[in-house]
Amino acid sequence: MASPRKKVTLEYVPPENVSNEPLLVQFTNGRLKPDNPPNFGYFRSTERDDVRKRHRRVLVAETERMQYVGRNFGPSAPRGNSLCKYMVGMLDKKTGKMRVYDTNSFTMRPVVHDKDQEKHKDETDLTYQEKNDRLVDAFGGAKKKRAMESRLRDKVKKEALETAMGAAVEDVMKTPEKLTGPEMDSGSTIPPHDKNAATPEDVYKVESIIPLEVFEALKDAAGDFVKATKEDIAKWRAEGRYSTFVLRQVSTMPLDEEARLTRSCHIMYMWYLLALHGLKYTDWRKRDLPLPDGMPLLVKQQLLGAFTVKADAARSRRAMPPRLKDKLLCYILVLGLIIEKFRLNLNDVQKDLKIAQKKLMTLTRAIGCEIQSKKADRGTDSDTQRMAVLPIPFKLPDPSRGKGRKGGR
Structure with a gap:
């Protein structure tokens, strides 16, 4: 005998009135054990403003041995999600009332972790050129492979150059010239000066x-000059240890x-x-610049910060661009x-610097000096002795007057 029918009333519950919505879940590898x-x-x-995205849901399940992920969107979502609307009814047998809720259906798929997955780039993320390079590497001829390798090397060199330039610019921006004096100009190659x-x-x-x-750090290093004798100076001159200008100054020390x-x-x-x-091109390519032995660390840092920039951040190499060389x-x-x-006797300075006379004269005038010339004494290397004298009132040359006729029309 059939059981008597019961009258059931349905009551729809809007999603906004539900705190924990019921879900329909199935696992692709079968039922899970109840003990785990x-x-x-x-x-x-x-994404509440995007109609297509605001209903997206992700369900994650984790056991001791396996992880599962289910989505109601994308390729892994059940095919019926876009065509059907799923609802779940919960019946109260005492009152005969069934509440109906909107729900989502999830197909839980196991997640298999590949230890090498980070090493391999997803095919969908490759560009057309990268895919073509893979084909050439696998099936291309020797000529195409050489062309590909040459292009990749050029790309690496370009990226390295851009990185080095960026590091140099960043270093210049982070380490402005710390100058003190009546006139300060971080972009000037001339030391601070007082025009008045x-x-x-x-x-x-x-x-x-x-x-x-820096002056305090120099005191220990300058000890050899303080106690230098005539024999020491003669020995240094024979060894070529110091420059002409330095040896001449050490020979005329105050008492x-x-x-x-x-x-x-x-x-x-x-x-x-x-x-x-005096550092040469090959010296700048070295990680540690061959500067004089015994140079205090503070002095070295100050000199490198004021007159050089980083050329290769990865290898800590430095460089001296033309503007900083003129400043030096x-x-x-x-x-x-x-x-x-x-x-200042410019003959000794030019001999030590090994620069062209025209360059030396230009820089001498740029710092506001006048150049006085006279016939040199017998026994000197040059026929003319040039002296740089700083006149008063002090006046720097006008940059606009340095332009030749080719400068404009």
Whole structure:
């Protein structure tokens, strides 16, 4: 005898009134064992404004041995999701009322982790050129393979150059020139100066060339100059250990102990500037620049920060672009002026710098000096002796007057 029929009333519950919506779930590899229930995670799309995306859901299940993922969108979603609307009814037998809820259907698929999956790029992410390169590598002839390898090498060199240029620009932006004085211009190659100075000693101050902390670090390194004898100087000259300008200055040291130490520090810093300028192309390609032995670390860092830039961040190589090389030359000339009481013998400087006379004259005038020439004494290498003198009132040359007739029409 059939059981009597019961009257059931249906009540639809809108999704906005449901906190935990029921789900329809099936696993592709069969039913799970009840003694190992999975932990579920349910994720909703945050794209509320996009009609196509706001209903997307992801269900994740995890057991001790396996992980499962199901989606109601995409290729792995059940085919009926886009054509059907799934609903679940929950019957209360006592009241005879069935509540009907909207739901989503999920097909849970096991996730297999490949240890080498990060090493292999997904085929869908490859560009047309990358796919073509794979075909050439697998089936191409020798000529095509050589062309591909050449193109890839050029690409690597271009990326390395862009990286090096970016690192150099970044280094320049991060390490502005820290100059102190009446006039400061981080883009200028000329040291800080006072245009309104009443004496040559007030135009260029040694503190703007050698910072105080660098001067203190030079005291130990300059000890050889402080106690140098005639025999030491003759030995250094025979060995070619120091430049002509440095040896001539060490030969005329003051007797006062404090003045002797100060002058020795100035001469030693001048030697470091000359050594930095004298580095050759092969020296710049080395990771550690061959600077003089015994140079204090603080002095080395200050010189490299002021007159060089990073050329290769990966290998810590540095370079000296033309603008910074001109800046270094100007600092050498100004420090030479200070050491020689603002009457600098350019013949010795040119011999040490090994630069063209025209270049030296141009930079000398650029720092505001006048050039006085006279017939040299007998026994000298040059027929003419040139002296750089700093006149008062101090005046820098007008850059616009340096343009020739070809500069414009």
